[in-house]
Amino acid sequence: MSDVRPAPSTQLLFPCDPLNRRVADEAYAEEFDAARAAGFACSLFSFEDFEAGQFKTQPALCGGVKVLYRGWMLTPDSYARLHDATAEHGCAMATSPTQYRHCHYLPEWYALCKEFTPETVIVARDADFAAAVDGRNWPAYFVKDYVKSLTTQRGSVAATPQEIADVVGLIETYRGAVEGGVCIRKFEQLQADSEERYFVLHGQAHGRDGSAPELVHEIARRIESPFFSVDVVASSRGELRLIELGDGQVSDRKQWPVGRFMAMLDGTQG
Incomplete structure (x- = not known):
């Protein structure tokens, strides 16, 4: 009986260290080593080059496999570019751009899980936030964009509707931009x-x-x-x-x- 493991149907893709493209980025090194020890085919790529429009993996992706990315957060548009880049190598991402988004x-999943999660009002960045929650009388307001909240010491909770704009401004300051739009969530005691x-x-x-x-x-x-x-x-x-x-x-x-x-x-x- 052969001891050779069947060729994997899934190949893992990790970002490399920016200064040494032969090793995984420090944040993913433990996982990369564990994946290889578990028998996964693993490849590295330069996240910085990818953001600049270039995509090259080491070792090369195996044609016909499903690619599972384990790395830094991507916007939906950037993920779609990664999806297209792997397709040019004869592979397909395990998750489609639509599924990623x-x-x-x-806002993409909220309606499907509404009863399990805090009530949420979803508005554009330039909306009148106080008007959007007028009459709701929530104890406080948890504010985030479509992806993340404010993780500084100030936190993401607005005590009044008027403070919501302050939190949004700080998200923009510390993260560079508000991604997608603004989600105002009912504050719950947890x-x-x-x-x-x-x-x-x-x-x-x-x-x-x-x-x-x-x-x-x-x-x-x-x-x-x-x-x-x-x-x-x-x-x-x-x-x-x-x-x-x-x-x-x-x-x-x-x-x-x-x-x-x-x-x-x-x-x-x-």
């Missing part, structure tokens, strides 16, 4: 340190301890994407609440041990 932008990240791979929910709550399984049934993350947190009453979805390719493992994460991904192998 579906999990990356809050239990500190109760946030947990789960992943959904090909419709199956996974947790770092080997299990996932029913809420995550239900979300897995509603979202059309092969690989995405689900962040949940306990409310002050002990109810699990959905805080965020994200494309799995650009989602940190957070508390997941790298071995457990690779064991989950190993289900992509043919």
Whole structure:
């Protein structure tokens, strides 16, 4: 009987170190090493060159494989360029640009999971924010763009409708731009340190301890994407609440041990 493992159907793509293209970027080095040890075919590419319009992998991508990216967050337009670049090498991204956008932008998934997540008003960057929430009488307002909130010490919570514009301005200052538009979310009392990240791979929910709550399984049934993350947190009453979805390719493992994460991904192998 042969001991040779079948050729993989999935190839992982990581960003390389900006100063040494033969090694993975420091932020992904542990995962890159673990992926190779688990038998995955892995390639590196220069994220900086890609942003400048050039795409070259080392080693070259294997024609006909599905490519699973593990790296820095991309805008939907940049992800579409990555999708097109891999197609030129005879490969296909495991996640389509439409699926990437579906999990990356809050307005794309909000209606499908509305009852599990804080009530949200979605407006343009130049909207009258106070008018948009007029009459809602929320205890406070959690403000973010389509992707991220303000992570400085100031935080992303506005105590009054008039403060919403201040938070949006700071998001623009610290992140360079507001991506997509503005999401104003009803502030809910949540239990500190109760946030947990789960992943959904090909419709199956996974947790770092080997299990996932029913809420995550239900979300897995509603979202059309092969690989995405689900962040949940306990409310002050002990109810699990959905805080965020994200494309799995650009989602940190957070508390997941790298071995457990690779064991989950190993289900992509043919």
